Amino acid sequence: MADIKNLTKGLIKENPLFIQVLGTCPALATTTNAKNALGMGIAVIAVLVLSNIVISVIRKMVPNKIRIPIFIVVIASFVTMIDLLMHAFTYDLWKVLGIFIPLIVVNCVLMGRAEAFASKNGVIDSILDGIGMGGGYALALFIMGSIREILGNGSWLGLSILPQAFKMYIFILPPGAFITFGILIAVINAINLRKEKIEKEKKKAGETK
Numbered sequence: 001m002a003d004i005k006n007l008t009k010g011l012i013k014e015n016p017l018f019i020q021v022l023g024t025c026p027a028l029a030t031t032t033n034a035k036n037a038l039g040m041g042i043a044v045i046a047v048l049v050l051s052n053i054v055i056s057v058i059r060k061m062v063p064n065k066i067r068i069p070i071f072i073v074v075i076a077s078f079v080t081m082i083d084l085l086m087h088a089f090t091y092d093l094w095k096v097l098g099i100f101i102p103l104i105v106v107n108c109v110l111m112g113r114a115e116a117f118a119s120k121n122g123v124i125d126s127i128l129d130g131i132g133m134g135g136g137y138a139l140a141l142f143i144m145g146s147i148r149e150i151l152g153n154g155s156w157l158g159l160s161i162l163p164q165a166f167k168m169y170i171f172i173l174p175p176g177a178f179i180t181f182g183i184l185i186a187v188i189n190a191i192n193l194r195k196e197k198i199e200k201e202k203k204k205a206g207e208t209k
Contacts, residue, residue, distance in 0.1 A: 006117075006128040010136035017140035018188050022108040026100045027141055028177040034157050037145025039093045041138025043082050043101060048110055049130035050078045055118040056126035062119075071114040076105045109137055140184075147180050148172055 016022045023044075031037040054074050062070050083101045086094040094101065104110065113133055118126040149155055152172030154162035170176045 003125060004128070006125050007132040010129070010132035010134070011139060012136070014133075015136040015140055015188075016109045016112075016133055017137055018185055020112075021185075022112060023137060024181070026103065026107065027144060028174070028181060030097055030100050031141055031145040031148055031177060031180075032172050033149040033153065033155075034142060034145040036093070036096055037141040038138065039086075039090065040097055040100065041134075041141045043086065043097075044104060044107065044109065044137055045131065045134030046082055047075065047078045047104055048113060048134040049127060051075045051110060051114060052118040052126040052130035053123055054078075055114050056121060056123045059119045067119065068111075068115070071111065071119070072105065075110050075114065079104045109133060144177070144180050144184065147184075148176055152176060 010016060012019075014020060017024070017027055026040055030040045051071075051074050055071055058070075058074075079102060082104070083094075086097075086101060113129060117129045121129070146156060148171045149157075150161055151168050152170070154160060154164065154167045168176075171180065
């Protein structure tokens, strides 16, 4: 029976970008605005779900010694499909994202889920894992892209929000990506530490009663 936790764990608790710190290169390079970040996130979700399905189906037929090359071929096949579809139907976005679409093949999120999950679980659970992990990665990209676009361009999804005087152009430059990423990880770590502290205090209080 499918476990719903496979769908939700990737959003926050095991977020690929903010918690596991995977796939940081495209995250830093493609989040100059929310639209680009969302486009990359959707592409990763599509490839992750489709590759998880195929790898889960063939997992018992794949020899253990050559499983990694086979997983790479599966992932690369779907990346090529998504790349061609984006070129045909979202050309402007495809042109902006450039080399980072083909580089999804070597994104650690996809290979990590193929090796750690899809190769060991059924199709339904693998689909849920792909949607959850891919969705968590896309959400993280979208948050980064939104912050950088708002602070750097004074806009969000192309809509003007901040006046010229409040724009900080550093956030749409490479240093801004590192600054945004570092601050978000620090905030999330602080929240998680706070939660752990509260849970320990509750557990301690329960033991003393």
